[in-house]
Amino acid sequence: MYRLLRFAGPGKVEIIESQSVALQPGEVRVRTLFSGISAGTEMTAYRGTNPYLTSVWNPGIRLFQQDLREPRLGYPLDGWGYSEVGEVVEVAAVPDPVDEGKDAGRPVKVGDTVWGIWGHQSEAILPAKTVAGHQLPEGMDPLAAVFVRVGAIALNAVLAADLGVGSTVAIFGQGVIGLLATRFAVLNGATVIAVDGIRVRQNKALAWGAEEALAPDPDPAARIRELTGGMGCDCAIELSGNYRALHEATRAVGADGTVVAAGFYQGGAAPLRLGEEFHHNRVQILASQIGSVPNRLRTRWSVPRLEQTVIASIASGALDAASLVTHRFDIADAAKAYELLDNNPESALQTVLEFR
Structure with missing residues (x-):
């Protein structure tokens, strides 16, 4: 079993338990250490103001549309959060790597600490290629990786x-x-x-x-x-x-x-x-x-390059990102974290959920 954060409705946070499942070839299981809360985008889901709740994003023409025939996001909302760091605890058989150019990364192994996006949950099953190259440099504080x-x-x-x-x-x-x-x-x-x-x-x-x-x-x-x-x-x-x-x-x-x-x-x-x-x-x-x-x-930069630049800046000491953490909450107390950010945002910089 693992724990998952859910927005049951506007202003309502629940922690639910879900059944762990077996890995498929090419997948890894990551045990979450820390997950950063976004005080901007994520709070729109908590408050019920996110445009995806009232409109449908049409990727073909890149417009939000009020199309009642199309499904849109609605409560309960699972999987929010985009600043996670965790330890790889299981790796299924990974196929031979395919050369994906400058953004391809080193394959992960059990024991690696990796950063990525998998939401506020105590474990995640991810395609191995999505965390390849996301290993933290040796000696880097895992808490700092929530800032990537x-x-x-x-x-x-x-x-x-x-x-x-x-x-x-x-x-x-x-x-x-x-x-x-x-x-x-x-x-x-x-x-x-x-x-x-x-x-x-x-x-x-x-x-x-x-x-x-x-x-x-x-x-x-x-x-x-x-x-x-x-x-x-x-x-x-x-x-x-x-x-x-x-x-x-x-x-x-x-x-x-x-x-x-x-x-x-x-x-x-x-x-x-x-x-x-x-x-x-x-x-x-x-x-x-x-x-x-x-x-x-665009010919020289990509989102992975942005992320790797952030990691390098933290690892070199040029960016003391971890010093921005002002509040840490156990996942069981996540509702208190969101209440803080909703009612007293000026008191916090980065709020982090911890998984023990």
Whole structure:
């Protein structure tokens, strides 16, 4: 038997038991050690606001549609969570590896500690090829591996922003992904102005190399103009998923500047006023999402390369990701973890579920 987290309904978390099954050829069994909770995307499923609950995603034409004839997600929801790390405890006979190019990885064996995506459950059966190359470097803290996926999201946004020495970027939202983006932007040589209303997050951004840390009130764009000699920043990255922050990002960049919108936005966008600075300064808004890398980089970069870059940054000490963990809950107490993130999100950075 193994334990699995279920959203039984909006705001309702259950831990259920499910029967373990035998492996098939080419599969591995992983015993979960840690699983990170996403305070953005995952909380939309917990709260009942995720668009997949009310619409159907048509992958052929890449549209959400209100098609009542098609099945859509509904409660109960199992398998949420995308930041897992665990130990390989069983390996079935694995066929000879097929060369899959630069993203192919070293086959796993029993005893390997691996990271991946298999949801909040105490064990998972996975195709061996999905965790090949996902072994942690020797000596790396397994807790830090819960940041691989969120780190890749942050790095992808930084790559979309095309930052480097001499550039100035304002990063709106200094939660986990925002702080990771701040660190990667600093490592890229950019000057970072962090924007967040929570003092603890501002302090962490400064500790990770941000030049300034501003509150979202009263007028961060005006302050950014002061800091940049009236020019505004070259680029802004918005990672809070808040439409007001997205609007402020369009105000913060200079003429012909770029805003990378990497938050997961919900509902209507009334605070976003596109007839103002966006229009007059010819601002470009780019969406950044982990399903793909920026267009100009696709011949050289891939999502696996993003993830491996995050691992390498953690292993080298350039990125102290584990220091972002503020709360750890046993899987049996998962409901308390979600209540914390729902009712008191400012008190937490990364919340992690533990499996014992």
